[in-house]
Amino acid sequence: MTNLAKLPFNFKRINKDYLISNLAGQHQFMKEEDFIKVIDSDFCELDPKILASLESKSFLTPENQLGLREKIISSRLATRIYDSLSPPSLFMVVPTLRCDHDCNYCQVSRVDMDAQGYDLDEEHIDNIIKHIRFLSREFVKIEFQGGEPLVNFLFIKKFVSKAKTALKDKKLNFVIATALGPITDEIIKWISSEKIHLSISIDGIESIHNSNRPSKLFNSFKNTTQIIRKIRDSYPDIQLSALTTVTKLSLTSPENVIKPYIDLGFKELFIRPLSPYGFAVDTWKKLGYTAEEFFIFYEKVLDIAIDNDLIEYSALLHLNRIFKRSASHVDLKSPAGVLFGAVCFDYSGNIFGSDESRMLYKTTESKELILGHISDSPKDICTNENLTTILKDTFIELNPGCCDCAYNQFCGADPIYHLSSQGDLIGDKSKSFFCQIEMKMFDLIFEKYYTNSNYFKKFNEWLVI
């Protein structure tokens, strides 16, 4: 047998263990003593099972196979990049920026219910559909965002009807991201008959939820839970998924954040840290926290979720990225998910390459974030100079702070986040909250998966559902 040689890899210490990863997107979790044997090239000292894994995953290779391994690794890397650049399937439409809630962390900088000039005009519908047709492939998910999109329900109704005709050759799905304020029996009935998915927010028990998501018009928690129960009882076919935004207040009580999910019989939850957009920039001191504080909380939530057979979606997105190389989560893409992850048609008629872009534009009015206008020709969006400017530095293995990171094949470059928080598309990763959160998330997931048999079992179940 020819001698074994090491191929390039990055590594990260996770407590007492090590994770190594390579550009083929493979990883190996190992004990420190084994890691040292690899570093020292004491390969014969390694357990034969570990040695077999390291060779299978192209961490080690017989010296006569360097050409082959180069081909394998570059092919995997190219595939990852290619997958990230496949046409978008998520299209967000903002029918209005008006909202009946007054959330302290509102990232879209919503406006009052009686504000003028914040609704998307119905005359744009045909043009938006034209853009979607041009930019998409087979699968199209259209998500109505706000403000509170149901405030402009007539727009949604008209849009859905037109899209179902104009895009009938595509696999079409609709989602309304709503806080359920303006929902009526009639609207619920329509949602059910049109098979529309609802994405709602539940931040915790009443005291937490209403503190995070106050409304001047009603008790948000009571309203949300009442309507969920009504939908569950009368329209069990309506798909409901819920999102939790975590504030400093939430951190104090993981049990109370997850309680409504268990009470209401949810099968999954989606825990999301705060992002510095919109009002959250100003309220960060009051609502924000460090990545360490978030993860003390998140680890407890995950434990409770696992104990109660709930799937935590944020962890699942990371697991899918690690094991299946999924490029479907906008934040975990490199090149970044701008335009290729999602397209956002704003109430103003501007087109953005992500939800965050329109959030940032609202507070900064940086024209560089705009990729076009709804009335432009769809072709022009793809060749827009702003798009190449935003994307060109998002090849993660070239970014300082990312190039030697063991998680770079699983993580994403988020230029809009770093533009927002540091005024730079790449940013200094050592100061980046995004980077701190992602690093800890990957640490936690790898550690749980490989050192806790219960987590190993649950995560595997989640991954094959």
Add this chain to the structure above:
Amino acid sequence: MAGDLIIERQNDFSIQETNAIDGLYVLVSENTDTSHYTIPTISYVKDKFSEMFFTTEDDHDFMHGDIIFINKKRKKVSGVLNQNAKQNTLLVTERCDNLCSFCSQPPNARDDTHFFLYAAESIINFRQDMIVGITGGEPTFDKDKFINFLRILNENNSETPLHILTNGRAFKDLDFVKNITELNHSREVVWGVPVHGHNQQLHDDCVGAENAFIDTLEGLVNLSYYGQFIELRTVVTQKNYQYLENISELISTSMPFISTHAIMNLEPKGWAKRNFEELFVSPEEQMSYIEKSISLNNLHGISSALYNYPLCQVDQKLRPYYHKSISDWKNYYPKFCSGCKDKSDCGGFFTSSVGVYLEDNLTKGKQ
């Protein structure tokens, strides 16, 4: 022992009488227009319409349009492509650059160009949408012959989908891959490519050829450049069963583009029969390793299939991956299967396993 055999579909029949010479024929019923066929036609009833005929007293399931081969000396008629078969397979060469210790069709170095010709003629005249399997030897052993074969099919406007079993070594030549994918432009092709080891040492040892691992892996990556459908095949033996998990790791690293990973039980035929003692590992012993391999494949979003296993020897939780895969002309059910409620879902045993491992190992399967 032979009296014990119950073969699902007889593939050879005895000829009583014929006026045909040896060769390939399209079987036709009377009064059919035969002008579009490029090989002679034959009927199995002697009458005024048929210039050529044969008679047989055996029960058979040949149909109009089937391709058959007449061997007068042996007084046999063999089905070549049969519409009643669950799968049809054509041998195109006996030559091979691998020497697998478990080869069920051991290679032969003699000139065998006529196999390619028979195969091409058979496919051209079969005119069915059914997928046809191509096997060897190594079909791409002589690249020019293989290219020529595809050209002949194209010149005769054949679009019959093909499942081609190849060791993939020839595909390390990227120009060759480009060439054949162009020739297969209007034809669906699935490549069945074997990987029996997670590394060169093990794979090369299994296939008895130096550098086979490097060639095959490079070939697979080249096939992926052209978006080809690939079914990866692993034959489980004593040599590799403990490394199935690592083969799954290799797949997710090097060839996540494959459409299926087929894990295959040994077919006790050819050299596998000769080397049975050192190769065979009971399905029972294989199961825990197969389970690990399949769960890794699932984790990576790669689909798995189990071929050539008797159903009763496959763990309950692995049955979703089970395929009733033993060709219907080479499978049979031992007597103890007669009362089994799952028989209709089961591929049974290879007829060739009679006397090899049945008595010793399979009474365990009796449940």
